[in-house]
Amino acid sequence: MPQVTFDCVTFTYPDSPAPALxxxxxxxxxxxxxxxxxxxxxxxxxxxxxINGLVPHFSGxxxxxRVTVDGLDTRVHPPRDMAAVVGFVFQNPEAQFVTERVEDxxxxxxxxxxxxxxxxxxxxxxxxxxxxxxxxxxRAVSSLSGGEQQRVAIAAALALQPKxxxxxxxxxxxxxxxxxxxxxxxxxLNADLGLTIVLAEHRLERVLQFADRVVFLPEAGxxxxxxxxxxxxxxxxxxxxxxxxxxxxxxxxxxxTIKEGRRFAGTLSVERGALSDDLPPFGRPTSRPSGVRxxxxxxxxxWLAYDGKEVLRGVTLSARAGEFVALMGRxxxxxxxLFRSIVGLVKPQRGQMRVxxxxxxxxxxADICRQxxxxxxxxxxxxxxxxxRDELLVTLRNHGLDETTAPVAPGELLDTxxxxxxxxxxxxxxxxxxxxxxxxxSVLVTRxxxxxxxxxxxxxxxxxxxTLTGILKHWQAQGTxxxxxxxxxxxxxxxxxxxxxxxxxxxxVDGPVRHVLSESTIFSSQINxxxxxxxxxxxxxxLAHR
Amino acid sequence: MLNARAWLMWIAxxxxxxxxxxxxxxxxxVLLCAALVRAGFSTGDSxxxxxRFGVMVVAFSTFYNALLTHFGSTVLVTLPRxxxxxxxxxxxxxxxFGASRGLALxxxxxxxxxxxxxxxxxxxxxxxxxxxxxxxxxxxxxLAFVPQTVRSFHQVREAQAIRGxxxxxxxxxxxxxxxxxxxxxxKAVQLAEAMEARGxxxxxxxxxxxxxxxxxxxxxxxxxxxxxxxxxxxEAYWRNGIGWAILGASAVALVLGVRLASSHASRTTHYRRQxxxxxxxxxxxxxxxxxxxxxxxxxxxxxxxxxxxYPRVMPPPFDVRLxxxxxxxxxPALMRPSVERGAVSVEA
Numbered sequence: 001m002p003q004v005t006f007d008c009v010t011f012t013y014p015d016s017p018a019p020a021l022x023x024x025x026x027x028x029x030x031x032x033x034x035x036x037x038x039x040x041x042x043x044x045x046x047x048x049x050x051i052n053g054l055v056p057h058f059s060g061x062x063x064x065x066r067v068t069v070d071g072l073d074t075r076v077h078p079p080r081d082m083a084a085v086v087g088f089v090f091q092n093p094e095a096q097f098v099t100e101r102v103e104d105x106x107x108x109x110x111x112x113x114x115x116x117x118x119x120x121x122x123x124x125x126x127x128x129x130x131x132x133x134x135x136x137x138x139r140a141v142s143s144l145s146g147g148e149q150q151r152v153a154i155a156a157a158l159a160l161q162p163k164x165x166x167x168x169x170x171x172x173x174x175x176x177x178x179x180x181x182x183x184x185x186x187x188x189l190n191a192d193l194g195l196t197i198v199l200a201e202h203r204l205e206r207v208l209q210f211a212d213r214v215v216f217l218p219e220a221g222x223x224x225x226x227x228x229x230x231x232x233x234x235x236x237x238x239x240x241x242x243x244x245x246x247x248x249x250x251x252x253x254x255x256x257t258i259k260e261g262r263r264f265a266g267t268l269s270v271e272r273g274a275l276s277d278d279l280p281p282f283g284r285p286t287s288r289p290s291g292v293r294x295x296x297x298x299x300x301x302x303w304l305a306y307d308g309k310e311v312l313r314g315v316t317l318s319a320r321a322g323e324f325v326a327l328m329g330r331x332x333x334x335x336x337x338l339f340r341s342i343v344g345l346v347k348p349q350r351g352q353m354r355v356x357x358x359x360x361x362x363x364x365x366a367d368i369c370r371q372x373x374x375x376x377x378x379x380x381x382x383x384x385x386x387x388x389r390d391e392l393l394v395t396l397r398n399h400g401l402d403e404t405t406a407p408v409a410p411g412e413l414l415d416t417x418x419x420x421x422x423x424x425x426x427x428x429x430x431x432x433x434x435x436x437x438x439x440x441x442s443v444l445v446t447r448x449x450x451x452x453x454x455x456x457x458x459x460x461x462x463x464x465x466x467t468l469t470g471i472l473k474h475w476q477a478q479g480t481x482x483x484x485x486x487x488x489x490x491x492x493x494x495x496x497x498x499x500x501x502x503x504x505x506x507x508x509v510d511g512p513v514r515h516v517l518s519e520s521t522i523f524s525s526q527i528n529x530x531x532x533x534x535x536x537x538x539x540x541x542x543l544a545h546r
Numbered sequence: 547m548l549n550a551r552a553w554l555m556w557i558a559x560x561x562x563x564x565x566x567x568x569x570x571x572x573x574x575x576v577l578l579c580a581a582l583v584r585a586g587f588s589t590g591d592s593x594x595x596x597x598r599f600g601v602m603v604v605a606f607s608t609f610y611n612a613l614l615t616h617f618g619s620t621v622l623v624t625l626p627r628x629x630x631x632x633x634x635x636x637x638x639x640x641x642x643f644g645a646s647r648g649l650a651l652x653x654x655x656x657x658x659x660x661x662x663x664x665x666x667x668x669x670x671x672x673x674x675x676x677x678x679x680x681x682x683x684x685x686x687x688x689l690a691f692v693p694q695t696v697r698s699f700h701q702v703r704e705a706q707a708i709r710g711x712x713x714x715x716x717x718x719x720x721x722x723x724x725x726x727x728x729x730x731x732x733k734a735v736q737l738a739e740a741m742e743a744r745g746x747x748x749x750x751x752x753x754x755x756x757x758x759x760x761x762x763x764x765x766x767x768x769x770x771x772x773x774x775x776x777x778x779x780x781e782a783y784w785r786n787g788i789g790w791a792i793l794g795a796s797a798v799a800l801v802l803g804v805r806l807a808s809s810h811a812s813r814t815t816h817y818r819r820q821x822x823x824x825x826x827x828x829x830x831x832x833x834x835x836x837x838x839x840x841x842x843x844x845x846x847x848x849x850x851x852x853x854x855x856y857p858r859v860m861p862p863p864f865d866v867r868l869x870x871x872x873x874x875x876x877x878p879a880l881m882r883p884s885v886e887r888g889a890v891s892v893e894a
Binding site for chain 2 (some may be wrong): 052054057058078079080081083084086087088092094095096097098099100101102104105107108109110111112113114115116117120121124142156157160205340345365366369370374376378380381382384394395398399428441442446506
């Protein structure tokens with residue numbers, strides 16, 4: 001008997017014209033690792049919340065059909081009853097904690113369930129070990145890194161010993177290493193304890209290999225596609241680079257891991273040999289003639305220390321007009337601090353920073369930001385107006401401009417960013433990708449010559465990422481210098497000209513994207529891992545030189 | 547880790563001493579004890595430097611009293627009588643008395659802020675009676691929200707600054723407040739969802755009765771409380787004994803209500819054992835000795851505790867035995883925590 005059964009489930013949120021799920025029927029077996037995929041807004045969260053009854057008990061709205069989990073009908077049993085069967089982990093690690101200390105957090109559900117103290121202590125020890133977080137037991141949750149917080153959240157959800165663990169994009173707010181830690185923990189729980197895992201996730205390249213089944217939600221209100229990972233990958237269009245290449249070249253069975261892909265890559269060895277010698281630009285220019293134009297952004301020997309810690313140690317970085325520089329490196333290596341120094345949010349102890357030849361050291365943030373557009377990590381912090389269009393007008397007003405004197409006409413800008421259709425909507429009601437682009441629009445409206453982006457693709461699905469890449473390339477072609485902090489190697493491989501790697505507050509490598517990415521072991525794209533030559537970084541590279 | 551109850555005893559003892567003994571010499575002893583304990587237990591992120599506040603209070607209180615109180619025989623300077631309020635002699639006595647009152651305030655403040663250092667708010671919440679657990683939980687969540695909100699405020703302020711935002715008028719505040727409030731609201735909804743998903747509130751339902759079906763405890767408690775108040779007022783006006791009767795009956799109702807509420811409270815258990823060690827007993831003992839000593843002296847010979855500089859300032863009396871007793875309040879400084887409390891927060 002299946003553990004989870006959706007029987008012709010249709011669900012509509014309150015005040016929503018169209019259903020979020022329409023006639024969904026599926027069955028999930030106990031002990032499976034189930035991956036739920038689909039674009040933002042396709043109903044992944046809704047589907048997961050049906051499993052523990054948050055939909056419809058918490059969300060409101062209208063549910064028809066029946067969801068049965070471990071023999072319990074969710075229409076009859078509210079989430080607090082389902083908690084004993086289904087553990088749930090949310091996207092934002094910080095927003096799900098009730099107490100201050102890790103141990104108390106793990107015990108919270110047990111205390112509420114009235115579990116005797118001795119049993120409770122045993123359970124807490126068990127989940128601490130299951131997630132490998134015993135060393136964190138006395139820490140304050142607010143002092144943990146995102147990856148640690150998310151593992152604590154998983155442990156807290158497991159304290160009641162549920163049979164199913166549902167996770168709603170638990171890694172979308174994390175950097176790659178933390179995401180890896182969380183996913184690794186899930187794989188272990190699934191393999192060792194036989195826990196059923198239902199995971200919504202964007203980074204297919206990381207989890208596809210572990211999935212027993214994939215549920216693909218094409219769009220809101222369409223019937224899901226459920227099946228073996230390989231079969232589903234054949235049918236969907238937005239796939240990781242390896243799968244995209246495999247499909248384009250007709251590799252069968254479709255490779256899901258680099259290891260599987262290498263077998264096929266070996267058969268392409270003739271072409272590879274011919275390509276591997278030099279680095280001519282193909283498809284897109286890898287470098288522009290240097291020395292012709294002076295750099296628009298010129299940072300020299302910047303030193304920054306705060307709280308007695310050296311955050312930047314003699315950083316030198318420049319970007320020319322129309323150049324796309326990717327800034328990569330571990331969390332805490334100083335990437336964001338560099339951006340904050342450039343726009344004057346923190347004051348470096350020494351160093352020069354010039355924008356368009358003008359010294360910006362000591363200028364106010366507002367003045368610097370007329371020429372330097374900076375989109376911080378959390379775009380929501382920027383947005384507050386009642387409509388997308390108003391966000392642009394607010395920035396203009398801040399700089400003493402209006403619609404007529406704006407360097408870019410707001411309507412035109414919204415058009416290029418694909419936001420024209422939502423111009424009058426409330427920004428926070430939009431999808432993650434649209435919110436990110438609204439934030440981008442609100443800084444681009446002054447037509448800055450330099451654009452600083454801090455992890456713009458965090459939490460975006462493949463489609464939203466592709467849209468954003470297109471927009472950035474458009475601005476790059478218009479002569480904007482772009483510096484982007486990112487962990488996303490695939491994104492860097494498709495759009496950057498240069499890569500700078502930071503470590504411990506210093507830039508340790510700065511060079512053309514092909515050199516840096518192919519010489520690195522961690523910062524290397526899937527395709528590059530497959531072929532191991534600087535000439536092949538992306539699917540397009542391979543297809544162009546077949 | 548010392549028990550929260552033992553700490554409460556220590557704090558109660560220190561506060562009582564600071565309130566009963568206005569003699570600056572004794573206050574200085576308590577203040578030094580508090581400083582020692584702070585050095586041993588402080589998590590280092592005290593929101594307000596206590597000594598700076600203390601110096602300010604003492605200075606203010608000294609000047610205030612010196613300028614407004616014109617008694618005392620040691621005149622330092624005489625201000626023109628034409629000045630309202632402050633005009634007249636400024637005496638050393640008035641200044642000394644003001645300083646001693648300021649010192650008392652400083653001591654009270656220093657001891658109360660230690661509460662935050664030695665007992666985490668969550669431990670305090672756990673000490674609340676069972677039927678108040680809901681309220682305790684709300685407070686605990688609120689406390690967790692404060693640092694989160696401070697962080698998002700910094701984020702929002704920076705995000706608006708890079709859009710050229712400057713604070714020029716009330717209208718500009720919306721750019722800071724609206725994102726902050728929407729963010730907090732979103733987080734609150736997420737938290738509610740997370741708590742629901744973890745079975746919060748399940749036990750009340752599974753007892754087989756709706757939690758709202760029985761209003762008796764609420765009626766008894768509210769009725770009892772108002773009855774006590776009414777009884778006290780009646781007694782204060784008419785003094786005929788009826789007030790006492792009302793007061794007594796209401797008190798009984800109040801106690802019944804509390805007991806009933808406790809028995810109705812959700813059946814939850816506690817994870818943390820509030821272990822009571824020999825060190826806790828020691829701490830209570832070291833707190834009890836100065837407490838008993840000060841109370842006894844206050845009843846038998848209050849002059850020893852009080853500093854009254856008028857009409858002519860004299861060095862305050864000092865009883866060495868009492869001083870030694872009070873020094874016991876510094877004992878917890880020697881009971882350093884074995885487990886590191888809290889952790890250093892890491893900038894994301």
